[in-house]
Amino acid sequence: MASPTPQAIVIGSGSGGLTVAIGLSRIGRSAILVEDHHVGGDCTNVGCIPSKSLLHHSADGTLPPAEALSQVRASRTALRDHETELVKTGTERLDFRVGRGRLLSPGRVEITAPDGSTEIVEAPNVVVATGSQPRSLEIPGLPSEMLLTNNNLFELGTAPEHLAIIGGGPIGVEMATAFRRMGSQVTLVEFLPQILTQLLPEPAAILHRSLEAMGVRIEVAAKATAFEAATGTLLVEPVDGANPVAPISSVDAVLVSVGRVPNSKDLGLEVLDVAMDKSGRIVIDAKGRTNVAGLWACGDVTDRGGTTHAAGAWGRRILRAMVSGPLPMPDVPPIPAAVFGDPEAAWIGEQPVEVPSDVRRITVETSDIDRSYTDQAGEGIVIVDVRRLTGKILGATIVGPRAGELIGTVSLSMKTDVPFHKWYGTVWPYPTYSDGLSRAVDAYIAEALPSVHKDALRWALGRAKSLIKR
Amino acid sequence: MASPTPQAIVIGSGSGGLTVAIGLSRIGRSAILVEDHHVGGDCTNVGCIPSKSLLHHSADGTLPPAEALSQVRASRTALRDHETELVKTGTERLDFRVGRGRLLSPGRVEITAPDGSTEIVEAPNVVVATGSQPRSLEIPGLPSEMLLTNNNLFELGTAPEHLAIIGGGPIGVEMATAFRRMGSQVTLVEFLPQILTQLLPEPAAILHRSLEAMGVRIEVAAKATAFEAATGTLLVEPVDGANPVAPISSVDAVLVSVGRVPNSKDLGLEVLDVAMDKSGRIVIDAKGRTNVAGLWACGDVTDRGGTTHAAGAWGRRILRAMVSGPLPMPDVPPIPAAVFGDPEAAWIGEQPVEVPSDVRRITVETSDIDRSYTDQAGEGIVIVDVRRLTGKILGATIVGPRAGELIGTVSLSMKTDVPFHKWYGTVWPYPTYSDGLSRAVDAYIAEALPSVHKDALRWALGRAKSLIKR
Numbered sequence: 001m002a003s004p005t006p007q008a009i010v011i012g013s014g015s016g017g018l019t020v021a022i023g024l025s026r027i028g029r030s031a032i033l034v035e036d037h038h039v040g041g042d043c044t045n046v047g048c049i050p051s052k053s054l055l056h057h058s059a060d061g062t063l064p065p066a067e068a069l070s071q072v073r074a075s076r077t078a079l080r081d082h083e084t085e086l087v088k089t090g091t092e093r094l095d096f097r098v099g100r101g102r103l104l105s106p107g108r109v110e111i112t113a114p115d116g117s118t119e120i121v122e123a124p125n126v127v128v129a130t131g132s133q134p135r136s137l138e139i140p141g142l143p144s145e146m147l148l149t150n151n152n153l154f155e156l157g158t159a160p161e162h163l164a165i166i167g168g169g170p171i172g173v174e175m176a177t178a179f180r181r182m183g184s185q186v187t188l189v190e191f192l193p194q195i196l197t198q199l200l201p202e203p204a205a206i207l208h209r210s211l212e213a214m215g216v217r218i219e220v221a222a223k224a225t226a227f228e229a230a231t232g233t234l235l236v237e238p239v240d241g242a243n244p245v246a247p248i249s250s251v252d253a254v255l256v257s258v259g260r261v262p263n264s265k266d267l268g269l270e271v272l273d274v275a276m277d278k279s280g281r282i283v284i285d286a287k288g289r290t291n292v293a294g295l296w297a298c299g300d301v302t303d304r305g306g307t308t309h310a311a312g313a314w315g316r317r318i319l320r321a322m323v324s325g326p327l328p329m330p331d332v333p334p335i336p337a338a339v340f341g342d343p344e345a346a347w348i349g350e351q352p353v354e355v356p357s358d359v360r361r362i363t364v365e366t367s368d369i370d371r372s373y374t375d376q377a378g379e380g381i382v383i384v385d386v387r388r389l390t391g392k393i394l395g396a397t398i399v400g401p402r403a404g405e406l407i408g409t410v411s412l413s414m415k416t417d418v419p420f421h422k423w424y425g426t427v428w429p430y431p432t433y434s435d436g437l438s439r440a441v442d443a444y445i446a447e448a449l450p451s452v453h454k455d456a457l458r459w460a461l462g463r464a465k466s467l468i469k470r
Numbered sequence: 471m472a473s474p475t476p477q478a479i480v481i482g483s484g485s486g487g488l489t490v491a492i493g494l495s496r497i498g499r500s501a502i503l504v505e506d507h508h509v510g511g512d513c514t515n516v517g518c519i520p521s522k523s524l525l526h527h528s529a530d531g532t533l534p535p536a537e538a539l540s541q542v543r544a545s546r547t548a549l550r551d552h553e554t555e556l557v558k559t560g561t562e563r564l565d566f567r568v569g570r571g572r573l574l575s576p577g578r579v580e581i582t583a584p585d586g587s588t589e590i591v592e593a594p595n596v597v598v599a600t601g602s603q604p605r606s607l608e609i610p611g612l613p614s615e616m617l618l619t620n621n622n623l624f625e626l627g628t629a630p631e632h633l634a635i636i637g638g639g640p641i642g643v644e645m646a647t648a649f650r651r652m653g654s655q656v657t658l659v660e661f662l663p664q665i666l667t668q669l670l671p672e673p674a675a676i677l678h679r680s681l682e683a684m685g686v687r688i689e690v691a692a693k694a695t696a697f698e699a700a701t702g703t704l705l706v707e708p709v710d711g712a713n714p715v716a717p718i719s720s721v722d723a724v725l726v727s728v729g730r731v732p733n734s735k736d737l738g739l740e741v742l743d744v745a746m747d748k749s750g751r752i753v754i755d756a757k758g759r760t761n762v763a764g765l766w767a768c769g770d771v772t773d774r775g776g777t778t779h780a781a782g783a784w785g786r787r788i789l790r791a792m793v794s795g796p797l798p799m800p801d802v803p804p805i806p807a808a809v810f811g812d813p814e815a816a817w818i819g820e821q822p823v824e825v826p827s828d829v830r831r832i833t834v835e836t837s838d839i840d841r842s843y844t845d846q847a848g849e850g851i852v853i854v855d856v857r858r859l860t861g862k863i864l865g866a867t868i869v870g871p872r873a874g875e876l877i878g879t880v881s882l883s884m885k886t887d888v889p890f891h892k893w894y895g896t897v898w899p900y901p902t903y904s905d906g907l908s909r910a911v912d913a914y915i916a917e918a919l920p921s922v923h924k925d926a927l928r929w930a931l932g933r934a935k936s937l938i939k940r
């Protein structure tokens with residue numbers, strides 16, 4: 001099927017790998033795509049797609065849990081089938097191989113098929129896009145059939161009576177939300193003093209309070225130490241002198257979501273001396289290149305991965321770099337992230353807990369914007385970090401309904417270098433959640449002006465805008 | 471209460487009037503605010519707030535219609551009370567008067583209190599912000615107690631059995647959505663061949679199909695001619711040779727939403743020769759000034775109004791112009807609009823049905839984006855008009871979930887003069903409805919590149935991006 005000299009061998013068919021392989025085929029180059037499990041990677045099979053589908057069904061509330069989970073699997077499988085069909089028959093320039101890829105030397109990959117047979121393929125470029133897997137956690141006494149990760153969670157026949165979740169990151173928060181909505185008792189245990197440690201304390205606290213208001217028990221600064229199978233009791237100890245934690249009883253399933261481990265082993269990378277960070281993630285440059293000529297990487301297996309859209313964005317960069325050679329690349333765009341809890345949370349850029357002296361942090365509460373009022377929505381917040389003097393947006397966090405869409409406006413603005421003060425005067429439709437953005441820029445202008453000493457400048461900018469809030 | 475020389479007399483306390491009056495008081499100026507009905511204008515009392523609240527309750531579905539309507543009134547009244555308190559006691563620089571304002575001469579306003587007593591007040595500036603009212607429609611035979619407009623709709627004790635709606639604009643579409651969700655039979659009659667005539671045909675057709683799928687009967691190119699009260703039958707005739715329309719039977723309430731009429735009469739404007747357009751709307755310039763010195767206007771009563779956020783934006787402009795005098799004003803920003811149906815529709819700028827030759831129109835379907843897939847959402851579309859060669863965004867229409875937020879990104883981009891090609895490379899979180907924006911810019915780049923003749927430029931821009939879609 002493939003032409004004799006494929007442009008690249010791509011190992012892994014998740015968001016990053018598919019972007020490169022399908023992209024190459026669409027611009028007239030040929031590629032070999034190697035996948036040892038399901039096409040679509042974690043996102044399609046055990047990540048974004050089934051989790052967002054479960055969040056949807058649990059919010060909708062019309063299906064009983066067992067049917068909701070069954071629907072989740074059906075829609076997941078349909079999408080996987082579609083993507084599998086796409087790589088198998090979408091274009092003759094894409095040569096799809098089921099098997100495990102392993103680098104023998106630069107440009108040489110051995111593919112081991114499911115029947116154990118091997119074949120060696122060659123190309124000037126190899127792209128490693130093998131993703132990641134759940135970090136494992138030892139809980140003595142926990143029967144293996146009660147141990148869940150995102151890999152087997154969506155295979156549940158129905159919602160557990162009492163789901164304990166270890167790890168309060170995005171997966172933990174989203175699944176606590178979904179299963180609590182479906183009627184499960186849910187207890188969330190987080191090792192650190194805060195859930196969603198990616199977020200600043202106050203946005204994380206909003207999600208914390210929201211989960212508790214839903215009836216989720218949350219234990220922070222706590223670690224699960226053992227499980228008593230006879231009584232279904234998860235024993236939890238405080239971390240670093242925190243208060244004692246009562247045992248969590250009548251647990252019938254434990255979801256472990258304590259981070260991800262890159263799939264960088266058994267790929268032959270060590271033999272080629274591919275540079276990795278201390279977590280085993282492949283180090284890439286701004287073009288997606290590793291330290292080995294002709295070897296590229298993208299997605300979770302790298303030090304720049306972490307989400308489906310990040311993997312896709314890096315896949316695009318690799319594609320561009322591969323075909324445009326030594327030409328300069330545009331800057332790496334800021335890459336946002338989101339947690340689809342209730343409410344949503346989204347963030348982008350850098351927002352250290354301690355605000356640097358050359359940064360102005362704008363914080364506005366959005367619980368009382370008019371759309372929240374008509375929709376009976378709960379707490380919300382918008383936090384924007386802006387470089388003093390230049391107005392450059394450095395980062396933002398948004399919590400509230402539709403935050404995952406609102407962060408896109410910030411992402412575009414950062415990517416196109418629009419400073420925050422230029423937002424002033426933009427009109428958003430009423431009543432929308434975008435009012436939170438409008439408030440943030442109003443607050444920025446109002447706070448910024450008094451620091452300007454020249455009255456003339458202040459006047460020219462329009463004194464009115466410093467003082468009016470909708 | 472007010473200082474002896476107020477900066478302005480503001481007639482009308484809706485979005486526009488409140489912005490000017492409260493804004494003046496916040497920057498240390500005094501103002502007289504005159505209101506002859508409820509504080510908050512149509513938006514708070516009979517517009518955005520109760521309609522969005524009813525849309526929320528009807529989507530939520532937990533309250534029976536009578537309770538939902540009762541809740542809508544309660545939240546409306548609470549907000550009105552809050553706003554009334556704000557203008558009455560918020561600041562001593564704001565002198566709030568209940569009564570009807572009428573211009574006697576430039577800078578002189580007669581206020582007629584509810585008890586009939588009159589008083590004359592003076593100020594160098596007068597701002598007319600009196601809003602609009604529903605355009606009336608004569609339907610012979612229709613008992614007055616069955617005739618609804620947005621003014622009395624939210625006073626209904628419960629949902630009608632069969633609500634006929636005359637007029638398929640934003641109000642008609644939103645209320646058809648809300649009452650159909652609450653179980654009413656709903657028939658929508660539109661005089662023109664298309665509902666939502668503000669929209670291009672295809673976006674409007676998506677809302678049309680969606681309403682029909684909900685069970686709303688829609689008759690376009692049709693006019694209601696009479697009502698037979700004995701049988702509750704609304705007689706409808708085709709317009710301009712359209713097919714005959716079957717009578718609409720068992721109707722127990724008729725909502726008329728066929729446009730708005732500016733409240734520009736009985737204000738003394740004729741005496742001052744204030745320029746108006748042929749619809750009676752006050753003509754204003756880029757600062758919000760009328761043709762009479764010292765007389766300003768904003769909101770629905772002007773030729774630049776139409777929505778709450780437009781009135782607010784023009785109120786801000788007036789405020790700025792009033793305090794900054796002859797200094798130049800920033801350009802009038804593009805003002806978006808939205809209909810909060812199911813799905814939402816939002817639009818901004820100019821998008822003529824016939825695409826001018828110097829404009830490229832990008833149209834992408836969004837029904838199959840991944841978030842729509844996981845959320846089981848229906849049809850969607852993104853249409854962006856871009857000036858050839860410059861890439862300037864001229865207008866956009868978005869239909870789909872959260873469209874009211876997504877249009878904000880376009881609004882900011884237009885306001886800050888970011889051309890559409892600079893969007894390319896922006897990363898949006900996955901899976902969000904923002905994927906529709908991402909697709910649109912991908913399609914734009916893909917379509918635009920072949921028109922570039924220089925291979926070198928094409929190469930430098932990165933050939934890959936012309937061909938890849940997520």
